[in-house]
Amino acid sequence: MTITNHPLPEAAFTELAEGGGGPATMRRLGDAQRSKHLMLLHAVAEAATGPETGPAAFRAGYTQLARIQDTAPGAAAWLLGLPHLGGWLHDTLIRLDQGTAADFGHFACLVAAAAIRAGLPVNLDVPVQDGRVRLPGLGSLLVASGKSWVRLRGDGKRVTVGDEFAAEARLLGPDDGTRAGPAGWSGTPAIRAAGGGLTWTVLLETGDPYLDRYTLQMRTAMSAGEVADWRERVRSAWQIVAGRHRWAAEPMADVISVIVPLTPRSDTDLISATTPAAYGAIATSWPPDEVTLAETLVHEFQHVKLCGLLDMVPLASSGDQRVYAPWRQDPRPAGGLLQGVYAHLGIARFWQAQQHAETDPDGQLRAQVLFARWRPAIGETVQTLLETGSLTPAGVRFAERLRAQGQQLMSAPVPAGAAQIAAEVSLDHRLTWQLRHVAADTAGVAGLADAYQRGKPCPGGARIWLREDVRKVDSGLRSRLLNLRYLEPTRYRALRADGVLPLSEADRLLLERNSEAAVQAYRSRITGSADPQPDAWIGLALALRQLPPWLASRADPLSLASWFT
């Protein structure tokens, strides 16, 4: 028996590189993921030896899966495409590599779920964890006896677990909120969302330990009210995605089967994530509104697609070099930058369309600024990425396609006010990053200072290199307010009206766009302090940028700035 690798037509690669991907391309990614899961399953099978209950349950599940593949290929395909299976496989392989105990028995739960869902016979020993038998993709059932293993049997119509649970197989499914399940059964919350003639069914996973794998913990034990809130928000967001962002909605409905709600560290943090270990799952904390969730879905779906492609075609080599990413506070490796710029192409497209869909002025401003902010970041970041030299030949082709898409966005009109805010927050982000993470050669800096003081021409920059958090920049409040102006204009206005924010006089003047006075205030802070005052230098750059060119060129601090350039 011989095998070949999954083919990927150049046309499908191009579709993905341009940020899209139609149904045929999504099918290719999905097929490759199912093969990847089979491949990893085989690796686990080779390790699942010995007489213990766990490996024995795995082997029984493996045999059962072979039968399902033979008799019900659709049920096997469902199982092999489950993000839950991917999560478990990756954790199991890591545990095997690290020599720690692998949870082999969980595979029996996965196979049992596929059999029950398809109405197939099943007869497996399954583990009980935290008093429940988990059936990934369906839900979990309560086992009150305290046993650690139970026998799960089904004839296709009825399922029994030991002597303590019995129910019709068709009732052991996700909970769509329309009916109560059998006693002891907790269906995984399911959300059916419809919009623009397109239906999306997605699970809200709050119990599977192998999908609790993000930087923040999974939100477990949700109340019925919380689940209802999530349902409503997802449905509202889907109306937006399906109604206005069709390019993303159609493939998303096919690929994304799970949302993992995350527990944020604070009420003002929105965290979202994806992992190549769980293709088809998107994780996010509670989004503040439906437009934000719609953006998050588009953003994270871009990551999911790229994860699928990266499994098939390596685009970047792992390297130690870290560089600037316009959306992150920390320096990023090439792989992270590639993921980020791909996501931001989706984000820029989202806001491009959204600016025409918003009806109230605050919503329009937010959309316009976010579009104006992210569209130039595509080309700039692709250039940074190419300069790292970390891309494979396929990665270079991918990046060039991506850059061309970014260039196309640059021709769309944006109101001047929104463009100005976007340029300002972009500059603030870049300067803050540079001052935080760029170290300079002390002797080189001394040479510059000496030349300046003697009135000599600038001898060229000092040697610089990246060192994370080399200096503290205390401008967090100002940066937040600069962003709050368009992200939450109402809150911004309320905070500014209160007058209780601990802003410096210079920052207050900058936010009031009293630019000339702000320049003088920052200048006084810099010249009046023996400390470097990096936040004041950033403020000075922002204030100078606000000035009309003729006024800016008259201002005194520019003599230093122009001397440097």
Place this chain on the structure above:
Amino acid sequence: MTSQEKDIETAIPDLRDIPVNRLAELGSSALAHSIALYRERLRENGIPLSSFQARI
């Protein structure tokens, strides 16, 4: 054949039509090689996580 009609070589073996209980018959084939490569990547890089934080 135009460049868009060409196939790109990928790193994932096509196992769609192979039952799990016959995967072992592939022995030390391309499958074993693909598994070794994938596990090496996992060992070297861990599982990358795209995580985005927006302060709102």
